[in-house]
Amino acid sequence: MVKNGWVYCPHCGKKLFPVGKTTVIKNWICLCRKCGRRFLVNIESRE
Numbered sequence: 001m002v003k004n005g006w007v008y009c010p011h012c013g014k015k016l017f018p019v020g021k022t023t024v025i026k027n028w029i030c031l032c033r034k035c036g037r038r039f040l041v042n043i044e045s046r047e
Contacts, residue, residue, distance in 0.1 A: 002019060012032060014034040016030065022045050024045055
């Protein structure tokens with residue numbers, strides 16, 4: 001979940017890392033440091 005230029009954990013809502021308008025991430029598995037769950041991140045350019 002991306003909000004206000006940040007990626008948030010979809011399970012617990014913790015702010016994880018910032019993303020820019022030109023950021024592209026495909027099939028990246030992210031681990032939340034708060035809840036310990038893994039989720040798949042896919043971000044396309046927002047321009």
